[in-house]
Amino acid sequence: MPKAVSRMSEIDLDGGNLRPHIVYLMELGMDIEQIRSIIRRFPSFAYYSLEGKIKPVVEFFLELGVPKANIPSILTKRPQLCGISLSENLKPTMKFLESLGVDKKQWPKVINRFPAILTYSRQKMMENIDFLHELGLSEESIGVDVGILLFRCPQNFGLSIEANLKPVTEFFLERGYTLDEIGTMISRYGALYTFSLKENLIPKWDFFLTTGYPKSELVKFPQYFGYSLEERIKPRFAIMKKSGVKLLLNQVLSLSSSNFDKALKNKMKKMQHGLDSS
Incomplete structure (x- = not known):
């Protein structure tokens, strides 16, 4: 024993x-x-x-x-x-x-x-911070400093550069995002670096391409990748498609069920009013 x-x-x-x-x-x-x-x-x-x-x-x-x-x-x-x-x-x-x-x-x-x-070792954290600075993650460039990111998503500073930070950064670069845009996304939703490419980012990106939203929406609302594809993203988009109207990406996912329904109905009323007055 x-x-x-x-x-x-x-x-x-x-x-x-x-x-x-x-x-x-x-x-x-x-x-x-x-x-x-x-x-x-x-x-x-x-x-x-x-x-x-x-x-x-x-x-x-x-x-x-x-x-x-x-x-x-x-x-x-x-x-x-x-x-x-x-x-x-x-x-x-x-x-x-x-x-x-x-x-x-x-x-x-x-x-x-x-x-x-x-x-975590200070050397390890400094290496990750240097990597983030290379992305342009600084108070001067995007209005967010490392201290805020440390508070919001401290796990980023213990992640592997080779296994997490670089692959996720390259994933977005390959899809046409600039380093500045990626820095903005990370500052708004630091958990992005903790997600698996295969299990999370790739399938959700593939679905996003079918929605008709411009990719700039993900810079505004990177939290999209934090929602369940099967339980939240697909069902909400199916309901919205059936209604015949289009909401902002963050409204589609972040609103409660009742507020989501209200937002759809309000948009449908506005659209109907526009048709009636034309």
Whole structure:
């Protein structure tokens, strides 16, 4: 039996003899199964000391303003955080990100949304930032700086340049978009870089070509790629086609069902009124 797995048996409730760090985690709101799940995925967590690793990181997050109720989900998402030195890694990484424009007041939201960003190497993040700057992603050119993108979509800064950033950029370049337009799309919807070409971008692009909308609509509304093709995009376009009118791309997808119906009816009334008055 692996040591970490055997260590998991030490968190059983038999006789109530729980290790101090397990008691501490449970007081934070974690249950035994959550803790076991963390150790299965990340065995080193079983060996982290309470006073030396876990407690200092948790208390640091609480001091930053992270709600206590969010700590269990943060540690579940990224237990490696408790293995990082506060003085040598965590705090310097945060200062580095602040130098790029991350607002100190936003740390609780950033950490809760994507705690993994604090475990990325600064060199790795700088390489990705350099790549984004090459796209023209700067405050001067498109009104958005890296700090805002870090807040909106922090996972971009841990993605592989070769496996994610370059292929997605090339995908849009091959379809006639300029680097400036791609930069605008990324600033408006940073999650684009997290999508699979085969599973997401290609099939949704192919369908988009059948809609009759100009490709410039995707620069205005790149969130199109975030909607389900089968459950949202195709059904909405089918309903709109049947109505005989055409809405803006963002109206087709972002409106609730009731507001979508209202928008269609209003457009149909306007069109009918135009026919009646001509």
